[in-house]
Amino acid sequence: xxxxxxxxxxxxxxxxxxxxxxxxxxxxxxxxxxxxxxxxxxxxxxxxxxxxxxxxxxxxxxxxxxxxxxxxxxxxxxxxxxxxxxxxxxxxxxxxxxxxxxxxxxxxxxxxxxxxxxxxxxxxxxxxxxxxxxxxxxxxxxxxxxxxxxxxxxxxxxxxxxxxxxxxxxxxxxxxxxxxxxxxxxxxxxxxxxxxxxxxxxxxxxxxxxxxxxxxxxxxxxxxxxxxxxxxxxxxxxxxxxxxxxxxxxxxxxxxxxxxxxxxxxxxxxxxxxxxxxxxxxxxxxxxxxx
Amino acid sequence: xxxxxxxxxxxxxxxxxxxxxxxxxxxxxxxxxxxxxxxxxxxxxxxxxxxxxxxxxxxxxxxxxxxxxxxxxxxxxxxxxxxxxxxxxxxxxxxxxxxxxxxxxxxxxxxxxxxxxxxxxxxxxxxxxxxxxxxxxxxxxxxxxxxxxxxxxxxxxxxxxxxxxxxxxxxxxxxxxxxxxxxxxxxxxxxxxxxxxxxxxxxxxxxxxxxxxxxxxxxxxxxxxxxxxxxxxxxxxxxxxxxxxxxxxxxxxxxxxxxxxxxxxxxxxxxxxxxxxxxxxxxxxxxxxxx
Numbered sequence: 226x227x228x229x230x231x232x233x234x235x236x237x238x239x240x241x242x243x244x245x246x247x248x249x250x251x252x253x254x255x256x257x258x259x260x261x262x263x264x265x266x267x268x269x270x271x272x273x274x275x276x277x278x279x280x281x282x283x284x285x286x287x288x289x290x291x292x293x294x295x296x297x298x299x300x301x302x303x304x305x306x307x308x309x310x311x312x313x314x315x316x317x318x319x320x321x322x323x324x325x326x327x328x329x330x331x332x333x334x335x336x337x338x339x340x341x342x343x344x345x346x347x348x349x350x351x352x353x354x355x356x357x358x359x360x361x362x363x364x365x366x367x368x369x370x371x372x373x374x375x376x377x378x379x380x381x382x383x384x385x386x387x388x389x390x391x392x393x394x395x396x397x398x399x400x401x402x403x404x405x406x407x408x409x410x411x412x413x414x415x416x417x418x419x420x421x422x423x424x425x426x427x428x429x430x431x432x433x434x435x436x437x438x439x440x441x442x443x444x445x446x447x448x449x450x451x452x453x454x455x456x457x458x459x460x461x462x463x464x465x466x467x468x469x470x471x472x473x474x475x476x477x478x479x480x481x482x483x484x485x486x487x488x489x490x491x492x493x494x495x496x497x498x499x500x501x502x503x504x505x506x507x508x509x510x511x512x513x514x515x516x
Numbered sequence: 517x518x519x520x521x522x523x524x525x526x527x528x529x530x531x532x533x534x535x536x537x538x539x540x541x542x543x544x545x546x547x548x549x550x551x552x553x554x555x556x557x558x559x560x561x562x563x564x565x566x567x568x569x570x571x572x573x574x575x576x577x578x579x580x581x582x583x584x585x586x587x588x589x590x591x592x593x594x595x596x597x598x599x600x601x602x603x604x605x606x607x608x609x610x611x612x613x614x615x616x617x618x619x620x621x622x623x624x625x626x627x628x629x630x631x632x633x634x635x636x637x638x639x640x641x642x643x644x645x646x647x648x649x650x651x652x653x654x655x656x657x658x659x660x661x662x663x664x665x666x667x668x669x670x671x672x673x674x675x676x677x678x679x680x681x682x683x684x685x686x687x688x689x690x691x692x693x694x695x696x697x698x699x700x701x702x703x704x705x706x707x708x709x710x711x712x713x714x715x716x717x718x719x720x721x722x723x724x725x726x727x728x729x730x731x732x733x734x735x736x737x738x739x740x741x742x743x744x745x746x747x748x749x750x751x752x753x754x755x756x757x758x759x760x761x762x763x764x765x766x767x768x769x770x771x772x773x774x775x776x777x778x779x780x781x782x783x784x785x786x787x788x789x790x791x792x793x794x795x796x797x798x799x800x801x802x803x804x805x806x807x
Contacts, residue, residue, distance in 0.1 A: 233625065238534040241524060241626070243741070245533065309627060311634025317783045324786065334524065334632045334739055335532070336600060336625035339640050343602025344623060349630050350648075354673055355641050376671050382645055448625055450534070492608045495615065 227297040227323045229316050231309040231335030235448025236265050237273045244333045248274050251303040255293055258282040258392065259307055270305075278305070282393070290319040297328045312337030338477050341447040342385050345455055346492025351484055352385055353377030358478075359389040360413060361421055368425045371433075374480055378433045381484035386422075388413035388476050412474035415443040415456070419464040419478070436461040438510045440481035440503070442493060445472040458498035459506055466498055485511045518588040518614045520607050522600040522626030526739025527556050528564045535624045539565050542594040546584055549573040549683065550598055561596075569596070573684070581610040588619045603628030629768050632738040633676050636746055637783025642775050643676055644668030649769075650680040651704060652712055659716045662724075665771055669724045672775035677713075679704035679767050703765035706734040706747070710755040710769070727752040729801045731772035731794070733784060736763040749789035750797055757789055776802045 228247045233239025240248070248254055256267060256278040271278050281293060281304065293304060310316045310332050323330045343349050354377060356370040370386070377384045391411040399406045419441070426434040433439075442457045454472030456463065463478075490507040497503035507513045519538045524530025531539070539545055547558060547569040562569050572584060572595065584595060601607045601623050614621045634640050645668060647661040661677070668675045682702040690697045710732070717725040724730075733748045745763030747754065754769075781798040788794035798804045 231627070233532060235534075238537065239532050239625075241530050241532050242536065243526075243529040243739070246529070309631050309634065311637075311640065312631060315634065315639060317637055317779060321779075321783060332635060334530075334627035334635070336522070336627060337631045339634075340600050340603060340628045340631035341625045343600065343606065343630075344625070346602075346608055348606060349602065350646050352646075353644055354671070355643075357641075380645070380667050448534070488608060488612075492612060 226301050227294060227328050227330045228301065228303040228333060229310040229320070229330070230303055230305050230333040231312070231337065232264065232305055232307055233335040233448055234308055234338065234341055235446050235450035235452065237270055238450070239335065239448050241333060241335060244335065247301070247303055247331075247333060248276065248305070250301050252300040253279065253302045255279045255281040255302070255304045257286060257304065257306045259390070264307060286316070286319055290322045293319065294323055294326060294328055297323065298326070308337035309335050309339070312339050336448065338385070338387065338444070338447070342444060342477065342479060344447045344453075345442040345444060345457070345479055345496065347383050347442065347479060347481065347489050348486065351383050351482060353380060353382035353482070355385045355387065357387045357389070358413065358418055358421060360391060360411070361424070366425070368429065371425045371429055371431075375431050375433050378480070378482055380482070382482040384480040384482070386418065386478040386480060388418050388478065390475065412476065414468045415471045415476050415478060416464050416466065416468060418476070419460050423460065423464075434460065434480070436464070438506060440485070440506055440511070442479040442481065442496065443471050443476060444479070445474065445476045455496040456498060457493045457496040457503055459502060462498040462502065481511070483511055485513055487513045487515055490515060517592050518585060518619050518621045519592065519594040519624060520601040520611070520621070521594055521596050521624040522603070522628065523555065523596055523598055524626040524739050525599055525629065525632055526737045526741035526743065528561055529741070530626065530739050532624060532626060535626065538592070538594055538622075538624060539567065539596070541592050543591040544570065544593045546570045546572040546593070546595045548577060548595060548597045550681070555598060577607070577610055581613045584610065585614055585617060585619055588614065589617070599628030600626050600630070603630050627739065629676070629678065629735070629738070633735060633768065633770060635738045635744075636733040636735060636748070636770060636787065638674050638733065638770060638772065638780050639777065642674050642773065642777075644671060644673035644773070646676045646678065648678045648680070649704065649709055649712060651682060651702070652715070657716070659720065662716045662720050662722075666722050666724050669771075669773055671773070673773040675771040675773070677709065677769040677771060679709050679769065681766065703767065705759045706762045706767050706769060707755050707757065707759060709767070710751050713771075714751065714755075725751065725771070727755070729797060731776070731797055731802065733770040733772065733787065734762050734767060735770070736765065736767045746787040747789060748784045748787040748794055750793060753789040753793065772802070774802055776804055778804045778806055781806060
């Protein structure tokens with residue numbers, strides 16, 4: 226049997242009992258590299274499971290899946306991934322490959338940012354499609370996310386924006402010298418994400434994102450652990466907050482839609498950079514009737 | 517501390533280690549009634565936790581939350597809910613009440629249908645807003661879900677449709693005799709849901725739902741356990757399948773949108789009532805280029 230097991234969003238305690246049972250019973254256990262970078266150290270997980278883990282980077286999962294799937298028709302093999310196996314990064318490729326090889330598969334679900342985003346108090350019913358925001362460079366500023374946010378905004382819906390991660394990058398200097406030395410992983414910060422959103426608004430000018438009148442919520446490590454952070458405010462509030470206030474990566478951002486309900490405002494105000502401004506914009510711009 | 521703990525979607529093994537730890541340490545543990553009806557028996561959970569559970573029905577959670585929260589500023593109290601605490605049914609009311617009483621709170625996340633729906637192989641990125649479908653009666657057929665599905669469909673997006681549950685209903689006969697005897701809970705079946713969708717289409721006629729050319733996927737108990745069921749087909753395929761083929765409640769339904777990707781078609785075809793028809797409609801109606 227080939228298992229893909231979601232680890233949830235914060236640390237080693239977010240695995241389910243069903244997931245832990247599968248890890249314990251597996252002959253080989255792979256850990257997707259994103260996971261080890263983002264949550265807890267490989268060694269900490271190995272000690273916790275009392276079992277060695279094999280690091281599988283994204284390339285390996287995508288292009289060398291046969292190595293991972295080797296003999297999984299006879300023995301149990303597990304692949305651990307951050308969040309849920311069908312969350313922001315899906316694993317349909319390796320599951321399709323397993324199916325082609327007639328290997329039985331089982332997916333063990335967990336919380337992912339796609340549902341844990343509800344922790345901000347905004348109703349999951351009121352979210353439209355989710356978008357991704359990649360690191361802009363001088364010459365490459367892909368902006369299709371803007372059309373998706375606009376489609377959601379036109380319907381009054383919230384948008385979950387997933388922020389880019391850069392792993393296994395090689396600096397220009399190392400590249401020029403032919404050295405295969407990877408830079409440390411980079412995660413997009415909330416202030417940077419807001420800057421990029423506003424940069425595209427200044428070019429596209431559909432009027433859907435405004436520093437002072439668009440509300441947003443930033444989230445990280447939403448799992449119930451101590452390092453969870455939720456910060457709410459106008460786009461300007463978030464852009465001007467120090468990076469540390471948003472906690473450890475990976476970060477996500479919600480752009481709040483016009484169907485905003487007063488209960489959503491009240492719940493999220495506890496996370497506001499400036500409670501008065503949060504309520505004021507919700508009331509005067511979004512038209513929420515607050516007490 | 518007041519904990520709300522998500523139990524996931526299938527059975528007692530879907531709780532996370534963090535959740536189990538909180539249950540073990542709590543002085544009082546409440547089990548939301550939906551949960552006990554839907555997943556596993558209260559007694560089975562009590563044996564599993566080695567702890568008595570107090571049943572809390574939805575009324576109690578909503579209107580008598582102070583009883584649940586009693587002394588939670590001094591001792592640990594836990595409320596167990598199906599799925600995730602911010603899933604289809606949210607628990608912001610009781611959390612807001614706890615906050616007003618200055619009781620510290622913690623939410624322990626888990627998979628919910630809002631993200632586990634990815635098990636069908638349809639990308640979560642491609643879903644629009646989620647809708648609920650309630651049991652129609654002769655005189656009451658609320659159809660606002662149709663507008664939401666249309667908004668999603670116009671953008672080419674998939675729609676997750678959550679199906680109604682009726683609990684604590686009293687039959688007309690018992691009501692007439694003044695007997696407070698509750699009927700067994702009722703869950704909307706997939707064939708019934710499809711009938712209701714098509715009934716509203718026949719009235720509203722926007723052309724977004726068609727028995728033979730609209731694809732859909734039915735899901736139940738998506739948790740990685742043995743009773744998980746996923747069934748894909750045209751709306752007619754699903755309406756004409758026996759209820760047993762959809763497994764145990766609670767059921768959910770995905771209405772497939774036009775942005776359908778060929779990988780989504782390939783992944784879900786394994787669940788198809790009729791593989792040939794699934795591929796044929798995906799190719800000729802949805803315009804997917806399949807091998």
